[in-house]
Amino acid sequence: MSSKPMQIAKDLPTTSHAAADIVLDTAYQNISELEWQELFSFAKKSRLPEFITDLFSGKHVNQSEDRPALHSALRNLSKTPVILDGQDVMPSVTKVWQRMDALCNQWVGVTDVIHIGIGGSDFGPRLTIEALAHVSNIESRGMRMHFLANIDTAELARILTHALPHSTRVIIVSKSFTTLETTMNAKAVVAWLKNSGLTQSQINKVLFAVTANISVAKSFGIDEEHIFPFWDWVGGRYSVWSAVGLPIALQYGFKTFEEFLAGAHAMDLHFRNSPLEDNLPVIMALALLHQQEKYDIKSYAAIPYADALDWFPKWLQQLDMESNGKSIGKDGKPVKHSSPVVFGSAGSNAQHSYFQLFHQGPEVIPIDFIAVRKPMSNRPEATAHHRILLSNCLAQAQALAHGKHANNPNDVYPGKRPSNLLLLPELNAYYLGALLALYENRAATLGALWNINSFDQPGVEYGKILAKPIEKALDSGSQHIDASDSIDAVTAARINLLNS
Known part of the structure; x- marks a missing residue:
């Protein structure tokens, strides 16, 4: 599989633009x-060009946590220096690449890899492994x-039930190495290894970690040479480019991972x-902002016409809504859009699921149609099937745009439903990497236009705090839990129901 981009048509429609050979038609x-x-003028008045420069130059754009957002350095294959507080981060990034490459050449006879992580430690690697599994003739460790x-x-x-304990490797991924779901699952897997007859020495050889908190990983029992670092200037949802993406390299080879980068x-x-x-x-970003201003949209859809990208919307949900799902801006004031x-x-x-709402529902829902020029298999019927797939993609966009007039109200399609078309030359590691980075950079752009910090996520913490006294009450088994400062009357009643 070559990392060289394909050549696209030079004469694009006036509504089309291209980058990394991915075409966007608006x-x-x-x-x-x-x-x-007017939109471009607004972007300039919002100091978007300055924000982009700050983002890539290591400025502390994550103001609430006083950190930069330098995930782009993780895929900086040119190794051009990226200076953070006076130090070039690229030697540290390069060292991790070298260690990942070396590990890919060390694992022999491994049948199963259990990757333990949640949120940003899960979505990116899972999406990429699933997507690349559909690439014809890709080299795979199997x-x-x-x-x-x-x-x-x-x-x-x-x-x-399916993993073979004596030929399994375990990768525990957590930036803090304190994430409850991850640590409990990790302990359960270690217990399974012990119950399967592995000695402590054998278990130590199969446990690996990816974390920014090396000391806690060591305390858990991970040998230091099995710990791959990443840094506090990498947000979890932007971390697939780091050693968090280790399963990609292990499954498909480090060369494929480099093509992804x-x-x-x-x-x-x-x-x-x-x-x-x-x-x-x-x-x-500006197109979405325009639709917010024009239609006050509250949702949008990403529809990849490629079964290999079925996980893409799930990955995108975290990227967009965890990054920019906020009502308070960087200046501490309420924002107009989020x-x-x-x-x-x-x-x-998807056409046989919720497209009815797109066409005839009262709410305008913009859509990103994502299509791939080449079929995703070598089956003899692949060309014919893919032609129908692309026909459906183009037809849905046309129908949504133009609508249909009819005497019977049930047959009326309002039209004027906005959409983009993103066209990939083919689906491989290179174009998948470009697609994900396109949306990452769009999310950052939207945050800048909305005056939102796209790189923190304080809203996810409150529920975790409340869960602790609730878990304690559930553990007590008592059917007489009363409301308190941390448990309201409704929740107390539900606990009593569960404990009954």
Whole structure:
């Protein structure tokens, strides 16, 4: 599989732009030339070019945590110095690449890998492993990659039913190494290894960790040479480019992982260096902002017409809503707009699910249609099937844009439903990396336009705090829990019901 981008048509429609050979067509956004000019003017007044420069130069754009957001350094294959507080971070990043490459050459006879992590430690690697599994002729180690995220033991049980303990490796991924779901699942897997007859010495050889908190990982029992670091300037949802993506390299080889990074790096260079008017992440962000202003949209959909990308909307949900789902801006004041609700699934399955709402529902829901030029298999019927798949993608966008008039109200399609078309030359590691980086950079752009810090997530902590006294009450088994400062009357009644 080559990392070289394919050559696309040079004469693109006036509504189309390209980066890393991914084409974005905004023809169905229904945005006039004057409106585009006003949007670009707003972006400049919002100091978006300065924000982009600050993002890549190590400025502390994550103001609430006083940190930069330098995930782009993790895919900086050019190794151009990236200076953070006077120090170049690239030697440390390069060292991790070298260790990942070396580990790929060390594992022999491994049948199963259990990757334990949740949220950003799970979505990116899981999406990439699933997507690349559909790439024809990709080199694969053939290991069973198991992703263990949920604290629900159903997922744990399913994995341990199939994994072979004496040929299993375990990767525990947590930035803090204190995430409750991850540590409890890790302890359960270690107990399974012990109960399967492995000695402590054998267990030590199969446990690996990826974390920013090396000391806690060592206290857990991970040998230091098995710990891969990443840094506090990497947000979890932006971390697949780090050693968090180790399963990608282990399954498909480090060269494939480098191709994944190369596609993302190419998109970063485009985002950093292109004028706003030709900048794919900026154009996509401004189009969404326009639809918020025009229709007050509350949701949008991402529909990849590629079964291999079925996990993409789930990854995107965390990226967008955890990054930008906030009502308070960087200045401490309420914001006008924030992240819409994100949903989606693979087309054409989605057409037989919720497209009715897109076409005839009262709410306008913008859509990103994502299509791939080449079929995703070598089956003899692949060309014919793919032609129908692409036909459906294009037809749905056209129908949503133009609508249909009819005497029978039930047959009326309002039309004027905005959409983008993103067209990938093919689906491989390079273009997948470019696609993910495109959306990462779009999320950062939207945060800048909305005056939101896209790199913290304080809203996810409160529920975790409240869960602790509730768990204690459930553990007590008491059916006489009363309301308190941390447990309200409704929750107390529910605890008593569960304990009955």
